[in-house]
Amino acid sequence: MLHSLSIGELCNALVRKEISSVELTRHYLARIERLNPALNALITVTADEALAGAAEADRRRAAGEKGPLLGIPLIHKDIFCTDGVRTSCGSRMLDNFIAPYDATVVTRLKAAGAVMLAKANMDEFAMGSSNETSYYGPVKNPWDTRKVPGGSSGGSAAATAARLAPFATGTDTGGSIRQPAALTGVTGLKPTYGRVSRYGMVAFASSLDQAGVFARSAADAAPVLQAMAGFDPRDSTSIDTPVPDYPATLDAPLAGLKIGLLREFFEGLEARNSTLIHDAIEVYRGLGATTVEVSLPHLPLSVPTYYVVAPAECSSNLSRFDGVRFGYRCEKPKDLNDLYERSRGEGFGAEVKRRIMTGTYVLSAGYFDAYYLKAQKVRRLITDEFRAAFAQVDLLIGPTTPTPAFDIGAKMDDPVTMYLNDIYTIGANLAGLPGMSLPCGFIDGLPMGLQLIGPHFSEAKLLNAAHRFQQETGWHKHTPGGYEP
Amino acid sequence: MSLTRQDVEKIAHLARLSITEQEMPVYVTSLSSIVNFVDDLSRVQTGTVEPMAHPLDGQHQRLRADVVSETDHHEKYQSNAPAVQAGLYVVPRVIE
Numbered sequence: 001m002l003h004s005l006s007i008g009e010l011c012n013a014l015v016r017k018e019i020s021s022v023e024l025t026r027h028y029l030a031r032i033e034r035l036n037p038a039l040n041a042l043i044t045v046t047a048d049e050a051l052a053g054a055a056e057a058d059r060r061r062a063a064g065e066k067g068p069l070l071g072i073p074l075i076h077k078d079i080f081c082t083d084g085v086r087t088s089c090g091s092r093m094l095d096n097f098i099a100p101y102d103a104t105v106v107t108r109l110k111a112a113g114a115v116m117l118a119k120a121n122m123d124e125f126a127m128g129s130s131n132e133t134s135y136y137g138p139v140k141n142p143w144d145t146r147k148v149p150g151g152s153s154g155g156s157a158a159a160t161a162a163r164l165a166p167f168a169t170g171t172d173t174g175g176s177i178r179q180p181a182a183l184t185g186v187t188g189l190k191p192t193y194g195r196v197s198r199y200g201m202v203a204f205a206s207s208l209d210q211a212g213v214f215a216r217s218a219a220d221a222a223p224v225l226q227a228m229a230g231f232d233p234r235d236s237t238s239i240d241t242p243v244p245d246y247p248a249t250l251d252a253p254l255a256g257l258k259i260g261l262l263r264e265f266f267e268g269l270e271a272r273n274s275t276l277i278h279d280a281i282e283v284y285r286g287l288g289a290t291t292v293e294v295s296l297p298h299l300p301l302s303v304p305t306y307y308v309v310a311p312a313e314c315s316s317n318l319s320r321f322d323g324v325r326f327g328y329r330c331e332k333p334k335d336l337n338d339l340y341e342r343s344r345g346e347g348f349g350a351e352v353k354r355r356i357m358t359g360t361y362v363l364s365a366g367y368f369d370a371y372y373l374k375a376q377k378v379r380r381l382i383t384d385e386f387r388a389a390f391a392q393v394d395l396l397i398g399p400t401t402p403t404p405a406f407d408i409g410a411k412m413d414d415p416v417t418m419y420l421n422d423i424y425t426i427g428a429n430l431a432g433l434p435g436m437s438l439p440c441g442f443i444d445g446l447p448m449g450l451q452l453i454g455p456h457f458s459e460a461k462l463l464n465a466a467h468r469f470q471q472e473t474g475w476h477k478h479t480p481g482g483y484e485p
Numbered sequence: 486m487s488l489t490r491q492d493v494e495k496i497a498h499l500a501r502l503s504i505t506e507q508e509m510p511v512y513v514t515s516l517s518s519i520v521n522f523v524d525d526l527s528r529v530q531t532g533t534v535e536p537m538a539h540p541l542d543g544q545h546q547r548l549r550a551d552v553v554s555e556t557d558h559h560e561k562y563q564s565n566a567p568a569v570q571a572g573l574y575v576v577p578r579v580i581e
Binding site: 096097098100192193194207208233236237239298301303304305307308315319322323324325326327329333334335336337338339340341342344345346348350353354356357358360361362364370371373374375376377378379380381383414415416419429430431432456 | 488492493496497498499500501502503504505508511512515516518519520522523524525526527529531534535536537538539540541544546547549558561562563564565566567568574576577578579
């Protein structure tokens with residue numbers, strides 16, 4: 001069936017005129033209509049825009065244009081502004097917000113000819129690790145609908161796993177691509193901070209946010225990153241450095257690759273999880289890689305560091321929601337302060353308010369040095385340790401998550417327990433490093449992820465290492481029951 | 486350390502968030518547990534470590550020529566506003 005083909009296979013079928021983009025788009029829209037109600041992975045389905053975009057892609061191809069994504073459907077996380085289409089960010093605050101422009105990620109994928117099918121559900125303002133904080137309700141994991149898909153890009157992950165689109169965009173501030181990719185059995189890539197433009201991506205924590213990709217394989221993710229990456233003068237932290245040809249190096253041999261085993265990631269790791277990661281390491285040894293243990297003593301402090309830095313930046317970024325210029329406004333405000341307080345109190349959900357208040361507290365007079373400055377210093381210690389590790393090794397390897405997908409509702413009462421889901425992913429965000437999660441096996445019938453972390457701008461090496469792993473193993477080919485061909 | 490109801494009321498006011506009676510005890514408990522959790526950082530020796538604000542050191546804010554780069558889109562932008570009159574955003578009366 002069409003939805004089991006890779007992006008490369010779909011592209012070949014389009015080139016050979018075996019299918020049109022309109023037919024492919026109709027196929028995916030029909031799957032969305034049939035399968036999404038049980039998953040709640042999508043907030044807005046843009047069927048009319050999709051069919052118009054597909055017809056345009058078919059015209060472009062007929063006119064002789066080529067391109068690996070020309071006519072290929074995708075789903076955007078609802079954090080990316082899409083001109084003329086609601087951009088809710090999973091929040092009541094933006095339930096009525098029609099974006100007046102496209103995010104750069106959206107512009108670039110449109111230019112590459114990719115066809116947007118829908119906007120994906122997500123944790124409100126990307127704050128969550130289970131997709132339960134969305135104003136539009138939780139997303140269900142296609143492997144077991146009683147389980148969470150992870151978060152914050154839970155809708156993008158679930159939609160990719162359920163074959164509702166060949167690929168999806170996401171964002172990763174503390175693990176929001178890699179963690180849901182692991183829990184839904186798909187391939188997730190978080191690029192280097194600054195590699196992909198943040199313009200038009202609703203801001204959560206500006207020194208950590210980065211856009212990336214969900215796909216079914218590294219080979220599918222490579223052309224998508226190729227289209228997304230690159231300098232954007234509209235993003236002040238976009239990095240002006242050349243984008244390599246990612247698909248060209250997918251098959252490069254791994255002989256001599258030095259892989260670091262992060263001691264802190266294996267200490268206390270659950271036995272079955274540890275076995276899966278060690279099996280994956282054996283695959284790499286078989287491919288000619290060598291391994292060495294490395295230690296980052298401050299890495300266990302990543303989570304508390306993050307839960308100072310990220311809420312601080314969030315409290316500042318989300319001060320723009322004032323009930324005046326756009327977004328939710330409360331009924332009958334009695335004065336300006338009442339307008340601010342009730343618009344924000346009613347427009348934001350519980351977790352977003354918790355993060356805004358945490359950030360306000362750590363930035364407030366008397367606490368700034370003890371919390372915010374302290375966290376920024378520890379952030380540097382962690383970053384320096386990563387840098388030292390990459391002087392010795394090419395890539396670091398470890399688990400993506402401590403456990404497989406957990407039950408919906410299981411961790412909602414205790415924020416700190418929820419925050420610890422991201423214990424293995426947050427370090428890469430603090431240091432601005434690229435990371436990937438790849439399917440590497442199952443625990444109790446639920447998929448688990450292998451995490452690879454590389455030095456800055458090593459996306460080509462990560463994709464290469466991921467692709468070679470996926471040629472040796474079949475984990476990424478497993479499809480959740482009911483979503484099979 | 487744990488936060489009191491008064492602490493949370495003060496933080497909520499600084500953040501311009503109305504918090505309901507029902508929500509208040511939940512925030513007192515959960516914000517206290519978060520503050521306790523991040524207090525782990527106080528045990529780290531950071532001495533003269535320079536605070537890190539940006540993940541890629543050595544990057545500077547770029548400058549550009551001071552020329553018009555955007556056209557006027559105020560009507561499109563204001564179509565998202567809750568209340569607009571004559572091209573102006575409408576808010577409750579501030580000055581009597």
